[in-house]
Amino acid sequence: MLWYKSWLDTRWRFLIGLALLVLAAFGIVLYYPEVVKLLPLVPSIDTSSGLGRRIKEAAELQRTYGGYIFSQWFGQTPTQIGTLFAVLLGSGGAVSQGAPLFTLSLPVSRNRLFAVRAAAGLAEWLVLALVPSLLIPLLSPAVGQTYGIGSALVHATCLFVVGAVFFSLALLLSTVFTDFWRPLLLACAAAFVLGLAELLARDLSRYGLFTLMRGEVYFRTGALPWQGLLVSAALSVSMLYGAAMNLARRDF
Amino acid sequence: MADAWVIETTDLRKTYDGTEALRGLTLQVPAGSVFGFLGKNGAGKTTTIKVLLGMVRPTGGDARVFGLAADAQPASVEIRRRTGFVSEDKDLFDYMDVETMIRFTAAFYPRWSRDLERRYLRKFDLPLDRKVKALSRGMRTKLALLVALCRGAELLVLDEPTSGLDPAMTEEVLQALVSHVAGEQMTVFFSSHQIAEVEQIADRVAIVDRGRVVVAGALDDLRESYRRIQLVFDREAPQPAFRAPGVVRVRRDRRVITVLSSAGAEAIVDEARALGPTSVDVVPVALKEIFLETVVGED
Numbered sequence: 060m061l062w063y064k065s066w067l068d069t070r071w072r073f074l075i076g077l078a079l080l081v082l083a084a085f086g087i088v089l090y091y092p093e094v095v096k097l098l099p100l101v102p103s104i105d106t107s108s109g110l111g112r113r114i115k116e117a118a119e120l121q122r123t124y125g126g127y128i129f130s131q132w133f134g135q136t137p138t139q140i141g142t143l144f145a146v147l148l149g150s151g152g153a154v155s156q157g158a159p160l161f162t163l164s165l166p167v168s169r170n171r172l173f174a175v176r177a178a179a180g181l182a183e184w185l186v187l188a189l190v191p192s193l194l195i196p197l198l199s200p201a202v203g204q205t206y207g208i209g210s211a212l213v214h215a216t217c218l219f220v221v222g223a224v225f226f227s228l229a230l231l232l233s234t235v236f237t238d239f240w241r242p243l244l245l246a247c248a249a250a251f252v253l254g255l256a257e258l259l260a261r262d263l264s265r266y267g268l269f270t271l272m273r274g275e276v277y278f279r280t281g282a283l284p285w286q287g288l289l290v291s292a293a294l295s296v297s298m299l300y301g302a303a304m305n306l307a308r309r310d311f
Numbered sequence: 312m313a314d315a316w317v318i319e320t321t322d323l324r325k326t327y328d329g330t331e332a333l334r335g336l337t338l339q340v341p342a343g344s345v346f347g348f349l350g351k352n353g354a355g356k357t358t359t360i361k362v363l364l365g366m367v368r369p370t371g372g373d374a375r376v377f378g379l380a381a382d383a384q385p386a387s388v389e390i391r392r393r394t395g396f397v398s399e400d401k402d403l404f405d406y407m408d409v410e411t412m413i414r415f416t417a418a419f420y421p422r423w424s425r426d427l428e429r430r431y432l433r434k435f436d437l438p439l440d441r442k443v444k445a446l447s448r449g450m451r452t453k454l455a456l457l458v459a460l461c462r463g464a465e466l467l468v469l470d471e472p473t474s475g476l477d478p479a480m481t482e483e484v485l486q487a488l489v490s491h492v493a494g495e496q497m498t499v500f501f502s503s504h505q506i507a508e509v510e511q512i513a514d515r516v517a518i519v520d521r522g523r524v525v526v527a528g529a530l531d532d533l534r535e536s537y538r539r540i541q542l543v544f545d546r547e548a549p550q551p552a553f554r555a556p557g558v559v560r561v562r563r564d565r566r567v568i569t570v571l572s573s574a575g576a577e578a579i580v581d582e583a584r585a586l587g588p589t590s591v592d593v594v595p596v597a598l599k600e601i602f603l604e605t606v607v608g609e610d
Contacts, residue, residue, distance in 0.1 A: 060415050060418040064404070064415065067404075067406060067407070157404050157405065157406070158402035158403050158405075160366065160396075160398040160402040161398065161402040161404070163364070163365070164364055164366075164391055164394075164396040164398070165391065165416075165419050166388050166389070166392035166419055166420070167388065167391075167419065168384055168385075168387075170384075307384075308368070310361075310366070310367040310368060311361065311366045311367065
């Protein structure tokens, strides 16, 4: 029943996120023929300015279908919308939402309450990371292209593992604050600052969470970013552990 | 004797950010009693209940329910398994409908009684398909009571169960509670600042003030032992200094001295006669007076 409660607590956030990401996946795949028509215009882009150079680089990436999917899908939509929904799924926590005193009066330990909430949220986030990404190889034949399921899985894994960091951060903050909005806003602010830092410090961006989330290393070299994924997973586990400890100690 | 106490706290303390909510609260609730926990707003009633149910960790002292330490994690789960609870705000899941709320709660209690559930659904006339957030305050209280009563609990803990209800609804809720307790082997511990409802259903009472129990005992014993002794003088009343035990409070107002005693009124009267009053009256004291004298009187 705790699983059911967790589902009821988060179902609208999850379903809205899933609908948005699925629609975006459809849109991006089905729009590819239009992009192909624009590709002949790429050589005429003026590269004397920094902006022109970057537009040309981005456009060049789209000469292959794999590059297009990376730049338009894995590099953008799930990273941005996904981060927001990972944070949304973590916000509210195990007890703060709804009726805290009723929840705490149930014959269930706080650790179990937390474990179920965290596991249910992570399962929903896994679906958000996996399903729309796996739609890409399934939809690609509709535009006469192919995309490997293996590649989609690797990108979805990067998305899930790094998104779990933001999910865990929101869950941790939810054990500190009693309301829904402060954990959400603070976790979003943290993600925004990290994203901005990666954009400004391009030399260091290869160590950035969002670079890892996009699966950029895998796209460019074909190698799995094991170290980054392990560090992210460790970060999530530590934050979840901290959140569980916080919840166990907290007065309501 | 320890097993006879369903709830037992000793020198219980709780401090929130430097504010002392409980200041050495010592309390014993016997099995099978209907125990009224009376106090002003902010006296420490809700904090005590939260400590008993493991929602708040005490800063000091000891709290036991069914002989189990309330602040130990596995014991606390066992306490909650055997306890029904209704919070002051009637905390329930707003997004569930009445039936889902009942089924959700029932899933945690193996001793859940479907017969009682059916009986209270009929009695309270609760609409199964209505969302909890759409229920009136009274209906919400009834639902909170239903999910607390049907779980086969040995102890019912109610925090201000009738707060916010109109008199008719208050009466209905209290009657339901009384008739339930009459048919079940259970202990009821309920907090209130409504003296009338405590007098109506409680057989034992504790008055709490500023985090401490100031009066405790069987309601009949308190009524029996507390007396107001009024001494009237034909001159300015002398400054009294009673040595007899049981003097709770002495008030002196021109020609009148009023003494509230918790026991041994006869000895106090004997001592008072030595002051030379023109008249001495000894009258029984209602719970309301005891409350006002022991709680409000200390302000």
